[in-house]
Amino acid sequence: MTEIKKDNTEEKILNAAKKVFTHKGMDGARMQEIANEAGINKALLHYYFRTKEKLFEAIFRKVFRQVFPNINTLINSDLPFEEKLGTFIDKYIELLIKNPFLPSFILKEIHRDPEFLASVIKSSGVKPQEIFGMFEREIEAGKIRKANPKDLLINMLALSIFPVAAKPLMKIMFFENDNKAYNDFLLERKKTVKEFILNSILIK
Amino acid sequence: MTEIKKDNTEEKILNAAKKVFTHKGMDGARMQEIANEAGINKALLHYYFRTKEKLFEAIFRKVFRQVFPNINTLINSDLPFEEKLGTFIDKYIELLIKNPFLPSFILKEIHRDPEFLASVIKSSGVKPQEIFGMFEREIEAGKIRKANPKDLLINMLALSIFPVAAKPLMKIMFFENDNKAYNDFLLERKKTVKEFILNSILIK
DNA sequence: TCGCATTTTAACCAAAAGGTTAAACTTTTC
DNA sequence: GAAAAGTTTAACCTTTTGGTTAAAATGCGA
Numbered sequence: 001m002t003e004i005k006k007d008n009t010e011e012k013i014l015n016a017a018k019k020v021f022t023h024k025g026m027d028g029a030r031m032q033e034i035a036n037e038a039g040i041n042k043a044l045l046h047y048y049f050r051t052k053e054k055l056f057e058a059i060f061r062k063v064f065r066q067v068f069p070n071i072n073t074l075i076n077s078d079l080p081f082e083e084k085l086g087t088f089i090d091k092y093i094e095l096l097i098k099n100p101f102l103p104s105f106i107l108k109e110i111h112r113d114p115e116f117l118a119s120v121i122k123s124s125g126v127k128p129q130e131i132f133g134m135f136e137r138e139i140e141a142g143k144i145r146k147a148n149p150k151d152l153l154i155n156m157l158a159l160s161i162f163p164v165a166a167k168p169l170m171k172i173m174f175f176e177n178d179n180k181a182y183n184d185f186l187l188e189r190k191k192t193v194k195e196f197i198l199n200s201i202l203i204k
Numbered sequence: 205m206t207e208i209k210k211d212n213t214e215e216k217i218l219n220a221a222k223k224v225f226t227h228k229g230m231d232g233a234r235m236q237e238i239a240n241e242a243g244i245n246k247a248l249l250h251y252y253f254r255t256k257e258k259l260f261e262a263i264f265r266k267v268f269r270q271v272f273p274n275i276n277t278l279i280n281s282d283l284p285f286e287e288k289l290g291t292f293i294d295k296y297i298e299l300l301i302k303n304p305f306l307p308s309f310i311l312k313e314i315h316r317d318p319e320f321l322a323s324v325i326k327s328s329g330v331k332p333q334e335i336f337g338m339f340e341r342e343i344e345a346g347k348i349r350k351a352n353p354k355d356l357l358i359n360m361l362a363l364s365i366f367p368v369a370a371k372p373l374m375k376i377m378f379f380e381n382d383n384k385a386y387n388d389f390l391l392e393r394k395k396t397v398k399e400f401i402l403n404s405i406l407i408k
Numbered sequence: 409t410c411g412c413a414t415t416t417t418a419a420c421c422a423a424a425a426g427g428t429t430a431a432a433c434t435t436t437t438c
Numbered sequence: 439g440a441a442a443a444g445t446t447t448a449a450c451c452t453t454t455t456g457g458t459t460a461a462a463a464t465g466c467g468a
Contacts, residue, residue, distance in 0.1 A: 009444080023315070027231035031426065044445055046427065101315070108312045110372045111305070112232070118376050128378055145403065150378050150389065151396050154367055162362035165369075168314045172322050174332055174354050185354065192355050199349065200404035213414080235456060248415055250457065 012038045013048055014058065021059045022101040025108045029056075060109060061120055066095070067102050068126050075130045081138050082202075086194050089160060093190045096164040097183070103165035128153065144201040152201065159193045216242045217252055218262065225263045226305040229312045233260075264313060265324055270299070271306050272330050279334045285342050286406075290398050293364060297394045300368040301387070307369035332357065348405040356405065363397045 016038035020029045031052055035045045049055035074087060096103060110117060135149035163170060163186060171182045220242035224233045235256055239249045253259040278291060300307060314321060339353035367374060367390060375386045 025229070025231065025312070027229065028316070030424090032424095041446060042427085043429090043447080047444080050427090052426065104311050104315055106373070107308050107369055108229070110370065111227070111308055114372045114376075117372060118381070121373075121376055126377065147400075148389075148392075148396065151393065151400070153378070154374060155363060155397075155400060157370075158362040158366035159359060161370075162366045163358050165311055166314065166361075166365075168318045168321060169310070169325075170358060172318070172325055173330065174357070177322070185352075188352075189355065192352065193359075196351075196355070196359060196404050200400050234454090245416060246457085247417080247459090251414080254457090256456065 009038075009040065009044070010048055012040070013045060013055075014062070017049075017055050017059050018062065021056060022063065022099075022105040025105065026052075026056050026112060057116070060116075061124075063102055063105060064120050064124060066099065067106055068124060069095075070125065072127055072130055075134055081134070081143065082198065084134065085156075085197065089156065089194050089197075090190050092156075092160045093164075093186065093193070096160060097186055100164050100167060103161045107165060143203060145203055147201065156197065159189075159196065163189060213242075213244065213248070214252055216244070217249060217259075218266070221253075221259050221263050222266065225260060226267065226303075226309040229309065230256075230260050230316060261320070264320075265328075267306055267309060268324050268328060270303065271310055272328060273299075274329065276331055276334055279338055285338070285347065286402065288338065289360075289401065293360065293398050293401075294394050296360075296364045297368075297390065297397070300364065301390055304368050304371060307365045311369060347407060349407055351405065360401065363393075363400065367393065 013034070017029075017034050020034045020037055024030075024033075029052075031045060032042055034055070035042045038045070045055075049058065071088065074084060074091075077084065079087070131153050132149040135144070135147075135152050138144045139146055139149075167182060167186075171177055171179065175182045175185070217238070221233075221238050224238045224241055228234075228237075233256075235249060236246055238259070239246045242249070249259075253262065275292065278288060278295075281288065283291070335357050336353035339348070339351075339356050342348045343350055343353075371386060371390075375381055375383065379385045379389065
Protein backbone atom coordinates (compact mmCIF):
# COMPACT_ATOMS: atom_id res chain seq x y z
CA MET A 1 0.00 0.00 0.00
CA THR A 2 2.03 2.93 -1.27
CA GLU A 3 1.36 6.40 -0.04
CA ILE A 4 -1.95 7.35 -1.58
CA LYS A 5 -1.42 10.84 -0.19
CA LYS A 6 -3.85 12.50 -2.54
CA ASP A 7 -2.94 15.78 -1.06
CA ASN A 8 -6.56 15.92 -0.16
CA THR A 9 -6.33 17.94 3.00
CA GLU A 10 -10.03 18.55 3.20
CA GLU A 11 -10.67 14.83 3.38
CA LYS A 12 -8.03 14.41 6.05
CA ILE A 13 -9.72 17.11 8.07
CA LEU A 14 -13.17 15.61 7.64
CA ASN A 15 -11.97 12.19 8.72
CA ALA A 16 -10.16 13.59 11.72
CA ALA A 17 -13.14 15.74 12.67
CA LYS A 18 -15.51 12.80 12.35
CA LYS A 19 -13.33 10.76 14.65
CA VAL A 20 -12.95 13.44 17.29
CA PHE A 21 -16.53 14.68 17.15
CA THR A 22 -18.07 11.23 17.27
CA HIS A 23 -15.89 10.28 20.23
CA LYS A 24 -16.19 13.47 22.23
CA GLY A 25 -19.24 15.29 20.95
CA MET A 26 -19.48 18.93 20.01
CA ASP A 27 -18.78 20.22 23.51
CA GLY A 28 -15.94 17.85 24.27
CA ALA A 29 -14.13 18.16 20.95
CA ARG A 30 -11.14 20.49 20.65
CA MET A 31 -10.09 22.18 17.43
CA GLN A 32 -6.45 21.57 18.33
CA GLU A 33 -7.11 17.87 18.70
CA ILE A 34 -8.80 17.71 15.31
CA ALA A 35 -5.83 19.50 13.78
CA ASN A 36 -3.41 17.07 15.42
CA GLU A 37 -5.47 14.10 14.34
CA ALA A 38 -5.44 15.40 10.76
CA GLY A 39 -1.72 16.03 10.94
CA ILE A 40 -2.02 19.73 10.26
CA ASN A 41 -2.09 22.92 12.30
CA LYS A 42 -4.91 24.96 13.70
CA ALA A 43 -4.46 27.83 11.27
CA LEU A 44 -4.97 25.55 8.31
CA LEU A 45 -7.98 24.01 9.96
CA HIS A 46 -9.62 27.39 10.19
CA TYR A 47 -8.50 28.13 6.65
CA TYR A 48 -10.68 25.25 5.40
CA PHE A 49 -13.58 25.46 7.83
CA ARG A 50 -13.89 28.87 9.29
CA THR A 51 -15.50 27.87 12.57
CA LYS A 52 -16.02 24.88 14.79
CA GLU A 53 -19.73 25.27 14.20
CA LYS A 54 -19.39 24.93 10.44
CA LEU A 55 -17.10 21.96 10.73
CA PHE A 56 -19.41 20.26 13.15
CA GLU A 57 -22.41 20.78 10.91
CA ALA A 58 -20.58 19.20 8.01
CA ILE A 59 -19.73 16.19 10.11
CA PHE A 60 -23.15 15.84 11.61
CA ARG A 61 -24.78 15.80 8.17
CA LYS A 62 -22.26 13.27 6.98
CA VAL A 63 -22.84 10.97 9.93
CA PHE A 64 -26.57 11.37 9.75
CA ARG A 65 -26.65 10.31 6.12
CA GLN A 66 -24.68 7.26 7.12
CA VAL A 67 -26.87 6.25 10.03
CA PHE A 68 -30.11 6.87 8.19
CA PRO A 69 -29.12 5.65 4.77
CA ASN A 70 -31.43 5.66 1.87
CA ILE A 71 -33.27 2.42 2.35
CA ASN A 72 -36.01 3.21 -0.09
CA THR A 73 -34.52 0.98 -2.73
CA LEU A 74 -34.63 -1.93 -0.32
CA ILE A 75 -38.15 -1.22 0.82
CA ASN A 76 -39.41 -0.80 -2.73
CA SER A 77 -37.65 -3.89 -4.03
CA ASP A 78 -39.41 -7.08 -5.10
CA LEU A 79 -38.11 -9.12 -2.19
CA PRO A 80 -40.67 -10.80 0.04
CA PHE A 81 -41.40 -9.06 3.32
CA GLU A 82 -39.37 -11.36 5.51
CA GLU A 83 -36.29 -10.85 3.42
CA LYS A 84 -36.68 -7.12 3.33
CA LEU A 85 -36.87 -7.07 7.08
CA GLY A 86 -33.97 -9.48 7.42
CA THR A 87 -31.78 -7.51 5.06
CA PHE A 88 -32.62 -4.26 6.79
CA ILE A 89 -31.54 -5.63 10.13
CA ASP A 90 -28.42 -7.30 8.75
CA LYS A 91 -27.23 -4.14 7.05
CA TYR A 92 -28.10 -1.99 9.98
CA ILE A 93 -26.32 -4.04 12.60
CA GLU A 94 -23.31 -4.40 10.32
CA LEU A 95 -23.14 -0.66 9.82
CA LEU A 96 -23.38 -0.08 13.56
CA ILE A 97 -20.74 -2.64 14.44
CA LYS A 98 -18.37 -0.98 12.00
CA ASN A 99 -19.19 2.46 13.36
CA PRO A 100 -19.89 1.94 17.01
CA PHE A 101 -19.60 5.60 17.91
CA LEU A 102 -22.29 6.86 15.58
CA PRO A 103 -25.38 6.02 17.62
CA SER A 104 -24.26 7.65 20.82
CA PHE A 105 -22.95 10.61 18.88
CA ILE A 106 -26.33 11.15 17.26
CA LEU A 107 -28.15 10.60 20.53
CA LYS A 108 -25.81 13.01 22.26
CA GLU A 109 -26.37 15.81 19.79
CA ILE A 110 -30.07 15.15 19.45
CA HIS A 111 -30.73 17.05 22.64
CA ARG A 112 -28.22 19.81 22.16
CA ASP A 113 -29.76 21.49 19.16
CA PRO A 114 -33.15 20.14 18.06
CA GLU A 115 -33.64 22.98 15.56
CA PHE A 116 -30.54 22.02 13.68
CA LEU A 117 -31.53 18.40 13.88
CA ALA A 118 -34.86 19.18 12.24
CA SER A 119 -33.15 20.97 9.39
CA VAL A 120 -30.81 18.05 8.78
CA ILE A 121 -33.69 15.63 8.68
CA LYS A 122 -35.70 17.76 6.28
CA SER A 123 -32.82 17.87 3.83
CA SER A 124 -32.00 14.18 4.17
CA GLY A 125 -34.82 12.66 2.17
CA VAL A 126 -35.78 9.94 4.63
CA LYS A 127 -39.22 8.59 3.83
CA PRO A 128 -40.62 6.67 6.79
CA GLN A 129 -43.98 6.54 5.02
CA GLU A 130 -42.66 3.89 2.69
CA ILE A 131 -41.67 1.67 5.58
CA PHE A 132 -45.01 2.20 7.27
CA GLY A 133 -46.66 1.31 3.99
CA MET A 134 -44.77 -1.94 3.83
CA PHE A 135 -45.98 -2.97 7.28
CA GLU A 136 -49.54 -1.89 6.53
CA ARG A 137 -49.71 -4.01 3.39
CA GLU A 138 -48.57 -7.05 5.34
CA ILE A 139 -51.13 -6.41 8.02
CA GLU A 140 -53.91 -6.07 5.47
CA ALA A 141 -52.77 -9.27 3.81
CA GLY A 142 -53.08 -11.02 7.15
CA LYS A 143 -49.43 -11.98 7.16
CA ILE A 144 -48.47 -10.14 10.34
CA ARG A 145 -50.33 -9.21 13.49
CA LYS A 146 -52.22 -5.94 13.70
CA ALA A 147 -49.96 -3.29 15.17
CA ASN A 148 -48.95 0.32 14.87
CA PRO A 149 -46.33 0.50 12.09
CA LYS A 150 -44.56 3.21 14.05
CA ASP A 151 -44.14 0.81 16.93
CA LEU A 152 -42.75 -1.81 14.60
CA LEU A 153 -40.21 0.51 13.01
CA ILE A 154 -39.11 1.96 16.33
CA ASN A 155 -38.78 -1.56 17.75
CA MET A 156 -36.51 -2.50 14.87
CA LEU A 157 -34.38 0.56 15.40
CA ALA A 158 -34.29 0.09 19.15
CA LEU A 159 -33.23 -3.54 18.97
CA SER A 160 -30.49 -2.71 16.48
CA ILE A 161 -29.19 0.58 17.81
CA PHE A 162 -29.43 0.32 21.57
CA PRO A 163 -26.99 -2.56 22.13
CA VAL A 164 -24.34 -0.65 20.20
CA ALA A 165 -25.06 2.73 21.74
CA ALA A 166 -24.97 1.29 25.24
CA LYS A 167 -22.09 -1.04 24.54
CA PRO A 168 -19.67 0.17 27.24
CA LEU A 169 -22.34 -0.18 29.88
CA MET A 170 -23.74 -3.52 28.73
CA LYS A 171 -20.25 -4.88 28.27
CA ILE A 172 -19.35 -4.18 31.87
CA MET A 173 -22.67 -5.18 33.36
CA PHE A 174 -23.36 -8.40 31.50
CA PHE A 175 -20.06 -9.49 29.93
CA GLU A 176 -17.41 -8.84 32.57
CA ASN A 177 -15.99 -6.18 30.24
CA ASP A 178 -14.94 -8.82 27.72
CA ASN A 179 -14.79 -6.96 24.44
CA LYS A 180 -14.59 -9.94 22.13
CA ALA A 181 -17.47 -11.63 23.86
CA TYR A 182 -19.60 -8.56 23.39
CA ASN A 183 -18.67 -8.18 19.73
CA ASP A 184 -19.55 -11.82 19.12
CA PHE A 185 -22.81 -11.19 20.90
CA LEU A 186 -23.55 -8.24 18.61
CA LEU A 187 -22.79 -10.30 15.51
CA GLU A 188 -25.03 -13.08 16.76
CA ARG A 189 -27.80 -10.54 17.15
CA LYS A 190 -28.12 -10.24 13.39
CA LYS A 191 -29.85 -13.60 13.65
CA THR A 192 -31.52 -13.37 17.05
CA VAL A 193 -33.06 -9.95 16.50
CA LYS A 194 -34.55 -11.12 13.24
CA GLU A 195 -36.03 -14.18 14.94
CA PHE A 196 -37.22 -12.15 17.89
CA ILE A 197 -39.12 -9.77 15.65
CA LEU A 198 -40.54 -12.35 13.25
CA ASN A 199 -41.63 -14.58 16.11
CA SER A 200 -43.50 -11.64 17.50
CA ILE A 201 -45.27 -10.33 14.42
CA LEU A 202 -45.77 -13.21 11.99
CA ILE A 203 -49.10 -14.97 11.98
CA LYS A 204 -48.65 -18.68 11.55
CA MET B 205 -48.70 22.65 47.89
CA THR B 206 -47.16 25.11 50.35
CA GLU B 207 -43.52 26.07 50.28
CA ILE B 208 -41.62 23.11 51.67
CA LYS B 209 -38.43 25.21 51.54
CA LYS B 210 -36.42 23.16 54.00
CA ASP B 211 -33.56 25.60 53.75
CA ASN B 212 -31.63 22.60 52.59
CA THR B 213 -29.09 24.22 50.33
CA GLU B 214 -27.31 21.02 49.55
CA GLU B 215 -30.50 19.54 48.20
CA LYS B 216 -31.18 22.63 46.14
CA ILE B 217 -27.72 22.30 44.62
CA LEU B 218 -28.14 18.62 43.89
CA ASN B 219 -31.45 19.18 42.18
CA ALA B 220 -30.11 22.04 40.13
CA ALA B 221 -27.00 20.09 39.21
CA LYS B 222 -29.05 17.10 38.20
CA LYS B 223 -31.15 19.24 35.93
CA VAL B 224 -28.24 20.99 34.27
CA PHE B 225 -25.98 17.94 34.00
CA THR B 226 -28.70 15.70 32.61
CA HIS B 227 -29.62 18.31 30.03
CA LYS B 228 -26.15 19.35 28.97
CA GLY B 229 -23.79 16.61 30.05
CA MET B 230 -20.53 17.04 31.91
CA ASP B 231 -18.82 18.99 29.13
CA GLY B 232 -21.75 21.22 28.33
CA ALA B 233 -22.72 22.06 31.90
CA ARG B 234 -21.56 25.33 33.46
CA MET B 235 -21.01 25.85 37.15
CA GLN B 236 -22.53 29.31 36.88
CA GLU B 237 -25.68 27.86 35.37
CA ILE B 238 -25.98 25.34 38.17
CA ALA B 239 -25.59 28.11 40.72
CA ASN B 240 -28.26 30.19 39.01
CA GLU B 241 -30.59 27.23 38.79
CA ALA B 242 -30.11 26.60 42.51
CA GLY B 243 -30.68 30.27 43.29
CA ILE B 244 -27.29 30.74 44.91
CA ASN B 245 -23.91 32.04 43.86
CA LYS B 246 -20.86 30.35 42.51
CA ALA B 247 -18.81 30.81 45.68
CA LEU B 248 -21.35 28.93 47.72
CA LEU B 249 -21.52 26.22 45.11
CA HIS B 250 -17.80 25.59 45.50
CA TYR B 251 -18.18 25.86 49.24
CA TYR B 252 -20.42 22.77 49.19
CA PHE B 253 -18.85 20.81 46.36
CA ARG B 254 -15.27 21.76 45.86
CA THR B 255 -15.02 20.90 42.20
CA LYS B 256 -17.20 20.29 39.16
CA GLU B 257 -15.79 16.76 39.05
CA LYS B 258 -17.01 15.94 42.56
CA LEU B 259 -20.41 17.41 41.94
CA PHE B 260 -20.75 15.50 38.71
CA GLU B 261 -19.81 12.23 40.32
CA ALA B 262 -22.42 12.73 43.00
CA ILE B 263 -25.06 13.37 40.37
CA PHE B 264 -24.04 10.51 38.14
CA ARG B 265 -24.28 8.03 40.98
CA LYS B 266 -27.65 9.43 41.94
CA VAL B 267 -28.99 9.16 38.40
CA PHE B 268 -27.54 5.73 37.90
CA ARG B 269 -29.25 4.39 40.97
CA GLN B 270 -32.48 5.77 39.62
CA VAL B 271 -32.16 4.29 36.14
CA PHE B 272 -31.01 0.89 37.36
CA PRO B 273 -33.13 0.60 40.44
CA ASN B 274 -33.05 -2.36 42.67
CA ILE B 275 -35.39 -4.68 40.88
CA ASN B 276 -34.37 -7.73 42.82
CA THR B 277 -37.46 -7.62 44.97
CA LEU B 278 -39.62 -7.74 41.87
CA ILE B 279 -37.63 -10.55 40.28
CA ASN B 280 -37.62 -12.60 43.45
CA SER B 281 -41.31 -12.08 44.19
CA ASP B 282 -43.95 -14.77 43.92
CA LEU B 283 -45.63 -13.23 40.91
CA PRO B 284 -45.95 -15.39 37.81
CA PHE B 285 -43.42 -14.74 35.07
CA GLU B 286 -45.71 -12.78 32.79
CA GLU B 287 -46.62 -10.38 35.54
CA LYS B 288 -43.03 -9.86 36.58
CA LEU B 289 -42.15 -8.97 33.05
CA GLY B 290 -45.19 -6.78 32.66
CA THR B 291 -44.52 -4.92 35.89
CA PHE B 292 -40.89 -4.43 34.99
CA ILE B 293 -41.80 -2.81 31.70
CA ASP B 294 -44.57 -0.72 33.21
CA LYS B 295 -42.35 0.66 35.93
CA TYR B 296 -39.46 1.21 33.60
CA ILE B 297 -41.37 3.10 30.95
CA GLU B 298 -43.09 5.16 33.62
CA LEU B 299 -39.76 6.07 35.17
CA LEU B 300 -38.38 7.06 31.78
CA ILE B 301 -41.38 9.13 30.79
CA LYS B 302 -41.06 11.03 34.05
CA ASN B 303 -37.31 11.50 33.58
CA PRO B 304 -36.82 11.71 29.84
CA PHE B 305 -33.31 13.10 30.09
CA LEU B 306 -31.83 10.25 32.07
CA PRO B 307 -31.23 7.75 29.27
CA SER B 308 -29.39 10.08 26.97
CA PHE B 309 -27.45 11.47 29.90
CA ILE B 310 -26.25 8.01 30.85
CA LEU B 311 -25.51 7.11 27.24
CA LYS B 312 -23.64 10.36 26.80
CA GLU B 313 -21.36 9.82 29.77
CA ILE B 314 -20.91 6.11 29.12
CA HIS B 315 -18.27 6.87 26.53
CA ARG B 316 -16.56 9.71 28.29
CA ASP B 317 -15.17 7.83 31.24
CA PRO B 318 -15.63 4.04 31.19
CA GLU B 319 -13.36 3.56 34.22
CA PHE B 320 -15.58 5.71 36.36
CA LEU B 321 -18.61 3.98 34.96
CA ALA B 322 -17.25 0.61 36.00
CA SER B 323 -16.68 1.83 39.54
CA VAL B 324 -20.22 3.14 39.79
CA ILE B 325 -21.63 -0.14 38.59
CA LYS B 326 -19.57 -2.18 41.00
CA SER B 327 -20.83 -0.16 43.93
CA SER B 328 -24.43 -0.17 42.78
CA GLY B 329 -25.42 -3.72 43.62
CA VAL B 330 -27.16 -4.58 40.35
CA LYS B 331 -27.56 -8.32 39.99
CA PRO B 332 -28.30 -9.26 36.39
CA GLN B 333 -27.78 -12.91 37.30
CA GLU B 334 -31.13 -12.97 39.00
CA ILE B 335 -32.87 -11.76 35.89
CA PHE B 336 -31.04 -14.28 33.75
CA GLY B 337 -32.04 -16.96 36.21
CA MET B 338 -35.68 -16.00 35.86
CA PHE B 339 -35.54 -16.42 32.10
CA GLU B 340 -33.63 -19.69 32.34
CA ARG B 341 -36.20 -21.21 34.64
CA GLU B 342 -38.97 -20.33 32.21
CA ILE B 343 -37.04 -21.81 29.33
CA GLU B 344 -36.41 -25.02 31.22
CA ALA B 345 -40.07 -25.18 32.13
CA GLY B 346 -40.91 -24.96 28.43
CA LYS B 347 -42.92 -21.79 28.93
CA ILE B 348 -40.82 -19.59 26.68
CA ARG B 349 -38.71 -20.20 23.61
CA LYS B 350 -35.07 -21.12 23.92
CA ALA B 351 -32.97 -17.97 23.77
CA ASN B 352 -29.99 -16.25 25.29
CA PRO B 353 -31.19 -14.56 28.49
CA LYS B 354 -28.79 -11.70 27.79
CA ASP B 355 -30.56 -11.09 24.51
CA LEU B 356 -33.91 -11.07 26.25
CA LEU B 357 -32.86 -8.60 28.91
CA ILE B 358 -31.14 -6.30 26.44
CA ASN B 359 -34.21 -6.45 24.20
CA MET B 360 -36.38 -5.37 27.11
CA LEU B 361 -34.07 -2.51 27.93
CA ALA B 362 -33.73 -1.48 24.29
CA LEU B 363 -37.48 -1.41 23.67
CA SER B 364 -38.05 0.62 26.82
CA ILE B 365 -35.11 3.00 26.76
CA PHE B 366 -34.47 3.77 23.12
CA PRO B 367 -37.77 5.49 22.30
CA VAL B 368 -37.21 7.88 25.20
CA ALA B 369 -33.53 8.46 24.55
CA ALA B 370 -34.16 9.16 20.89
CA LYS B 371 -37.34 11.09 21.49
CA PRO B 372 -36.36 14.39 19.82
CA LEU B 373 -35.34 12.55 16.69
CA MET B 374 -38.27 10.15 16.54
CA LYS B 375 -40.69 12.93 17.32
CA ILE B 376 -39.56 14.94 14.33
CA MET B 377 -39.16 12.02 11.95
CA PHE B 378 -42.34 10.11 12.65
CA PHE B 379 -44.71 12.46 14.52
CA GLU B 380 -44.32 15.81 12.79
CA ASN B 381 -42.77 17.11 16.00
CA ASP B 382 -46.07 16.77 17.84
CA ASN B 383 -45.07 16.43 21.47
CA LYS B 384 -48.38 15.27 22.84
CA ALA B 385 -48.72 12.65 20.13
CA TYR B 386 -45.33 11.28 20.99
CA ASN B 387 -46.01 11.21 24.71
CA ASP B 388 -49.27 9.36 24.09
CA PHE B 389 -47.33 6.97 21.91
CA LEU B 390 -44.86 6.33 24.72
CA LEU B 391 -47.63 5.69 27.21
CA GLU B 392 -49.28 3.31 24.79
CA ARG B 393 -46.02 1.42 24.55
CA LYS B 394 -46.42 0.18 28.10
CA LYS B 395 -48.96 -2.15 26.52
CA THR B 396 -47.54 -2.71 23.08
CA VAL B 397 -44.02 -3.48 24.22
CA LYS B 398 -45.34 -6.06 26.61
CA GLU B 399 -47.38 -7.68 23.86
CA PHE B 400 -44.51 -7.49 21.42
CA ILE B 401 -42.18 -9.32 23.77
CA LEU B 402 -44.66 -11.91 25.00
CA ASN B 403 -45.81 -12.68 21.45
CA SER B 404 -42.21 -13.32 20.59
CA ILE B 405 -41.10 -15.51 23.46
CA LEU B 406 -44.15 -17.33 24.83
CA ILE B 407 -44.76 -20.85 23.64
CA LYS B 408 -48.44 -21.43 23.08
C1' DT C 409 -23.73 38.07 73.60
C1' DC C 410 -20.24 35.15 71.79
C1' DG C 411 -19.00 31.92 68.45
C1' DC C 412 -19.73 29.41 64.48
C1' DA C 413 -21.50 28.00 60.19
C1' DT C 414 -23.73 29.83 56.23
C1' DT C 415 -24.26 33.10 52.49
C1' DT C 416 -23.31 37.05 49.64
C1' DT C 417 -20.58 40.28 47.07
C1' DA C 418 -17.21 41.21 44.08
C1' DA C 419 -13.00 41.21 42.55
C1' DC C 420 -9.57 38.36 40.89
C1' DC C 421 -6.59 34.51 38.75
C1' DA C 422 -4.99 31.12 35.53
C1' DA C 423 -5.86 28.04 32.07
C1' DA C 424 -8.22 26.61 28.14
C1' DA C 425 -10.20 27.37 23.92
C1' DG C 426 -11.84 29.48 19.61
C1' DG C 427 -10.21 32.36 16.43
C1' DT C 428 -7.00 35.89 13.94
C1' DT C 429 -3.03 37.66 11.78
C1' DA C 430 1.19 38.34 9.36
C1' DA C 431 5.14 36.68 7.51
C1' DA C 432 7.52 33.25 5.26
C1' DC C 433 8.00 28.90 2.89
C1' DT C 434 6.39 25.27 -0.45
C1' DT C 435 3.79 23.36 -4.04
C1' DT C 436 0.85 23.67 -7.91
C1' DT C 437 -0.68 25.73 -12.02
C1' DC C 438 -0.53 28.19 -16.09
C1' DG D 439 9.25 31.58 -14.11
C1' DA D 440 5.65 34.12 -12.00
C1' DA D 441 1.19 34.03 -9.84
C1' DA D 442 -1.85 31.58 -7.02
C1' DA D 443 -3.04 28.37 -3.74
C1' DG D 444 -1.71 25.64 0.08
C1' DT D 445 0.82 25.25 4.43
C1' DT D 446 3.56 26.36 8.46
C1' DT D 447 5.06 29.02 12.36
C1' DA D 448 4.29 31.61 16.07
C1' DA D 449 2.64 35.21 18.27
C1' DC D 450 -1.47 37.26 19.77
C1' DC D 451 -6.38 38.41 21.18
C1' DT D 452 -10.74 37.67 23.47
C1' DT D 453 -13.96 35.15 25.84
C1' DT D 454 -15.23 31.61 28.71
C1' DT D 455 -14.72 28.98 32.57
C1' DG D 456 -13.36 26.61 36.77
C1' DG D 457 -11.82 28.00 40.84
C1' DT D 458 -10.06 31.26 44.74
C1' DT D 459 -10.11 34.85 48.07
C1' DA D 460 -11.18 38.27 51.42
C1' DA D 461 -14.38 40.91 53.59
C1' DA D 462 -18.62 41.73 55.08
C1' DA D 463 -23.34 40.24 56.23
C1' DT D 464 -26.77 36.88 58.05
C1' DG D 465 -28.62 33.65 60.93
C1' DC D 466 -28.53 30.69 64.85
C1' DG D 467 -27.68 27.96 68.78
C1' DA D 468 -25.31 27.86 73.36
